[in-house]
Amino acid sequence: xxxxxxxxxxxxxxxxxxxxxxxxxxxxxxxxxxxxxxxxxxxxxxxxxxxxxxxxxxxxxxxxxxxxxxxxxxxxxxxxxxxxxxxxxxxxxxxxxxxxxxxxxxxxxxxxxxxxxxxxxxxxxxxxxxxxxxxxxxxxxxxxxxxxxxxxxxxxxxxxxxxxxxxxxxxxxxxxxxxxxxxxxxxxxxxxxxxxxxxxxxxxxxxxxxxxxxxxxxxxxxxxxxxxxxxxxxxxxxxxxxxxxxxxxxxxxxxxxxxxxxxxxxxxxxxxxxxxxxxxxxxxxxxxxxxxxxxxxxxxxxxxxxxxxxxxxxxxxxxxxxxxxxxxxxxxxxxxxxxxxxxxxxxxxxxxxxxxxxxxxxxxxxxxxxxxxxxxxxxxxxxxxxxxxxxxxxxxxxxxxxxxxxxxxxxxxxxxxxxxxxxxxxxxxxxxxxxxxxxxxxxxxxxx
Numbered sequence: 001x002x003x004x005x006x007x008x009x010x011x012x013x014x015x016x017x018x019x020x021x022x023x024x025x026x027x028x029x030x031x032x033x034x035x036x037x038x039x040x041x042x043x044x045x046x047x048x049x050x051x052x053x054x055x056x057x058x059x060x061x062x063x064x065x066x067x068x069x070x071x072x073x074x075x076x077x078x079x080x081x082x083x084x085x086x087x088x089x090x091x092x093x094x095x096x097x098x099x100x101x102x103x104x105x106x107x108x109x110x111x112x113x114x115x116x117x118x119x120x121x122x123x124x125x126x127x128x129x130x131x132x133x134x135x136x137x138x139x140x141x142x143x144x145x146x147x148x149x150x151x152x153x154x155x156x157x158x159x160x161x162x163x164x165x166x167x168x169x170x171x172x173x174x175x176x177x178x179x180x181x182x183x184x185x186x187x188x189x190x191x192x193x194x195x196x197x198x199x200x201x202x203x204x205x206x207x208x209x210x211x212x213x214x215x216x217x218x219x220x221x222x223x224x225x226x227x228x229x230x231x232x233x234x235x236x237x238x239x240x241x242x243x244x245x246x247x248x249x250x251x252x253x254x255x256x257x258x259x260x261x262x263x264x265x266x267x268x269x270x271x272x273x274x275x276x277x278x279x280x281x282x283x284x285x286x287x288x289x290x291x292x293x294x295x296x297x298x299x300x301x302x303x304x305x306x307x308x309x310x311x312x313x314x315x316x317x318x319x320x321x322x323x324x325x326x327x328x329x330x331x332x333x334x335x336x337x338x339x340x341x342x343x344x345x346x347x348x349x350x351x352x353x354x355x356x357x358x359x360x361x362x363x364x365x366x367x368x369x370x371x372x373x374x375x376x377x378x379x380x381x382x383x384x385x386x387x388x389x390x391x392x393x394x395x396x397x398x399x400x401x402x403x404x405x406x407x408x409x410x411x412x413x414x415x416x417x418x419x420x421x422x423x424x425x426x427x428x429x430x431x432x433x434x435x436x437x438x439x440x441x442x443x444x445x446x447x448x
Contacts, residue, residue, distance in 0.1 A: 029357040029398025044104040054097035061090035147376040153344030180256045181425045183268040190419040197410035199388035206289045210235040215247040219276040221417045229283040236290030246424040257294035272421045286314040293319025300326035317384035320346035334358045340378030361387040
């Protein structure tokens with residue numbers, strides 16, 4: 001943006017680009033370009049309003065000057081001096097008014113240029129237009145790890161707006177076995193825990209619930225400063241069982257998350273919250289890793305869920321969530337790694353929004369011959385926990401505000417109660433001719 005500042009104000013108005021804090025690249029939040037431009041646009045509106053008031057003053061000063069013109073032939077210290085003073089005041093008001101309008105137009109032009117640049121960048125990604133520096137980085141990362149990086153995956157998939165309807169059609173028509181099925185929710189146990197409410201501590205709960213077994217989620221009741229708050233912990237994709245079985249977090253769960261907005265998981269989470277003691281309007285934090293992050297963000301976009309509970313914050317790690325539009329009053333923090341292809345599987349970067357902060361870890365990773373790194377070294381939960389610790393230590397304004405928002409909900413942590421629930425897909429209905437029982441509705445929560 002061209003420098004624009006009122007005379008004598010001490011310096012130009014500038015817009016800073018995406019922040020880097022050591023190995024963290026930060027996009028969105030109060031330090032994001034989008035929010036800065038929105039704030040400047042709001043300032044431009046106020047400048048326009050002020051310029052309009054000054055224009056009215058100009059008209060009034062001109063009227064006074066015209067009223068004084070009959071007295072210009074009187075002695076200089078009575079007529080001419082007064083006339084000149086009023087005329088000079090009018091010119092000064094005009095200069096200030098013109099300058100304010102100039103600054104306002106510059107700010108609006110900057111916002112327009114940024115939006116055009118974003119559209120062009122999106123079009124370039126969709127067309128596969130290469131970026132030399134980016135291509136070199138992507139090739140280097142592939143050589144080091146043997147896996148595509150996040151940006152390489154985004155470039156290959158391109159504009160993935162077609163993915164959701166395609167997967168929904170795949171799930172419901174092409175492969176009926178993938179059609180989402182209702183989930184049975186069974187309460188397993190409630191245990192006292194000591195909760196670390198930091199991003200890293202919440203990701204540790206993902207590891208704990210994943211180790212508990214396939215198909216489990218955890219609901220944690222926290223004393224959030226005098227009022228109960230709840231954390232919903234959803235694991236990543238679990239490959240313990242074959243796809244299409246009872247576990248809702250198998251590979252087919254990705255299809256439901258992307259193609260069906262996690263409808264079955266959404267209902268199951270509401271049942272689990274109710275069984276854990278949550279009441280209508282209680283504040284909720286959603287935490288999800290990989291596939292679990294898709295389900296958690298779908299809660300933030302669900303009218304049905306938000307009508308029941310006050311979901312305030314979502315934390316995801318290694319999750320492709322760019323096309324999930326959360327409600328504006330839900331804050332979210334998304335952790336990604338440059339070498340992790342999974343967050344790029346939606347074909348687009350996360351939005352640069354006031355309520356949405358994306359942190360990309362940029363440290364180099366290497367894979368040794370014969371080393372088992374699953375679906376890639378960048379997708380390891382432990383690596384994301386390391387990044388989350390750096391987030392808590394950062395002084396970047398976007399991260400400071402985001403972690404403060406999380407702390408305002410969960411407090412400082414300490415004693416809490418974790419209730420575990422097992423989720424399982426109900427069996428697909430048998431053909432109509434097989435039995436009259438096949439028409440009976442699936443049972444809901446099995447632990448009441």
